[in-house]
Amino acid sequence: MHTGRNDSAKRTLTRKVISRTTDSSDRSAGFHIEDNFEGFSQVDDVFCRSQYDSSVKSLETQRFFEMYRRPLSGWRGSEGYGQHDYALRNATWHVADIFAEMHEPSDRRDGFLDPLSMLRDGANEEIPFASPVEASRVIKQAGQAVGADLIGITEYDNRWTYTERFSISTLSGKANPLPEKIKRVIVIGQAMDTELLDTAPSALSGAATGMGYSQDALVLLTISQFIRNLGYEAIPSMNDTALAIPYAVKAGLGEYGKHGLVITPEFGSSVRFGKIFTNLPLDIDLPIKFGVEEMCGICNACSNACPSRAIPDAEPSLTTFNVSNVSGVKKWTIDGERCFAYWAKINTDCAVCIRVCPFTRDYTKLHNRLWLRLADSTFRKFALYLDRKQQRGKRIASKKWWYFNET
Template identity: 30%
Template sequence: MLKVGHVVVRPGRKAGMDPVEIPVPEELETVPGIPMVSKDIDFYSREYPLVRQQVEHGADTEWAPTVGTAAMQKYHHEHQAVMEEFYPLMNRTGDLEPTGTPSGEDVTQLIRDKAAEMGFLDVGFTDHDVRFIYEDRKGHVKYQNAICLALEQDFAETQTAPSMAAEHGHYGTYEIQAPMGLRMVDYILSLGYGAQLHGPSNHSAATIPMFVAAGLGQLGANGQLLHPHAGARCRLQIITTDAPVTFDKPIDYGFHAFCQVCQVCVNRCPGRALMREKIWWRGVEKNKLIYKRCRPVMSRYEGCAICMKVCPINKYGAKAVMEHYVETGQVLGKGTHDLEGYTLHEESTGKYVTGYFGPGELPTFDANFFKIPNGTRENAALEELVEYIGTQPDGVDKASDEKALFDFRDRLRVILHGEVSDSTMF
């Protein structure tokens, strides 16, 4: 039996449920939230501001839909059609005027109660840290107070990952969350205050730092927020507001140290995209995700999500996991087929590995599997032109040369004058 350092008490999973007590072993105690060096975060946000995935990795957002299965492509386009109805409404919420008269009183509890009534898994309040706002969204965010709203993705569907059922659970949650967020905006407007919705998908900032600051979880080794009830199975959304609210504080759930003991997501990742040891990155201590090894697997194998599926916090909840660790010093479920097993279904080309992989078993891929377009869409266009030039004899086919140059010019015009998608899928 290990010594308990402290006990975290959180509201039950749903309204009316008893609070949950989570024992944190003394040996897993670190800091509330995540270790960070504030001055380093200041430096990186000033000199190298964060860039949205749709911009920084624009080249592979164009590529990804072309390699998914036919069922994936069909569903993603159907989902995109649903979300396109909500994006304009979400993007304009910052321009809406309050519909009620402000009381001047703290409205934190009113919003908590409303969130529970609406069906959100959890809600927290914090400062909307400008250091984590994306470079091209800095002028978009209007209010300083952040309301962090977490909606739980279906457990049973998630546990089938990688699969179309898990993709329906993933993106289907967004389709529920978007109108819920808009209704919460309407509620805050009725209280007499401004409210601006950010997400799902069209986020204005990196959301996880705000959720950690609001006490809703800690960053996991899989690069996702680990919530005490749902693990990484939360879809995140932020409403910024000028309403008077009381900020929550970050919490040490023991996850920061537990992930180093557990390592199940690291060991089970098909693409070997998760780093075993923590490093300091942009002022934060974390297990860094290797994007170029993650993206090809996600795109080809039905969204992957294996790192979510095999996380013990996701599977059993923090209370059960920490109680088991206190009693045994062991990670609940580690080494079992129940937690670690997964099946890779056939991908679009039929060239790459399929089948069931149990504990200790991993698929292997050749180097071509990981070759994806890199960088922005401008980078991809230039690389294609360079590749053309490198394969053509100089000056032999002037018509083809001119066509390649004009195609490059026209593609740049589309990129420069078009809008960046609000979706992270394409």
């Protein structure tokens, strides 16, 4: 929870060194979309496929999902995978799980397969705003006060909406309706705890993911209820309903990276995105450029470190590895099957690519803000050299995390 604007004031410092593009076109956002692009069905998502597709589903993937929910036993017991590590990881997922499981009898998994739906009715009348600029300012001011670490606004784009949702009861597609009147998407970024992530891969590092989801649910529900209380429609969405990454890029929260994640100037790769679909007329933000594309072009940290070799050292292309990749987009693409197979093997989510990404830094520190400036200059090779020299992103033992206050 924000207890003042010190943090965000420091964070905005990193925004000073970046440039906005001039429009919200695909080109400005760095998107290369082919004419044959057809949209993505959530049925093809690798997590969904692990429920029904024998090329993904295994005893390991089943155990993977069960371990998040059942009373703990049978943990691996090795460093980073002890009972206390799993105990914390599962606890951090708990509040997100409450919302996900609340409507299972109605074939809904709120926040994962269906939008968050625990909202009250709002006001009957729409509060008037002087302008979309004014409305955007109010939403950002409120969002920041209720704990959103980043907020950007962009146009609703039907291309990123899942062609179908996944039904957990029929193990197949179902309709993915969104009201016609939705014109804007508010994209929320929640920073993940980098000290937990420094222990990746480990069950402990999964606590950063779980807390990201639980905090995201809190913030998305709160901002959406605020918009409803102003008399407008607001549909809060986590992994459900639409792709998050193109929205985060379009809304100016960051640039797309080689590991298939969005890299932000405030938290590097260490951030989760949520989104709110709304009919509130809002001014939009524009995509940003701060050297990520160029840095990813010469850096190979994520690809080299990926335990499952799921991140190719390759140029952006139309290559897809399997149906879990979006097709018809020229971009860096990772192999989600390999990635998730490794998660199942280690029995928790992996975040090694986030940990090793040179942009994952604490930008409240001046020297890291200077590094960011260097990374977006002709001296970016030197920035990369410094990053390696510093041994930033080195794995920390889970045990060391637990004993932090002692040292």
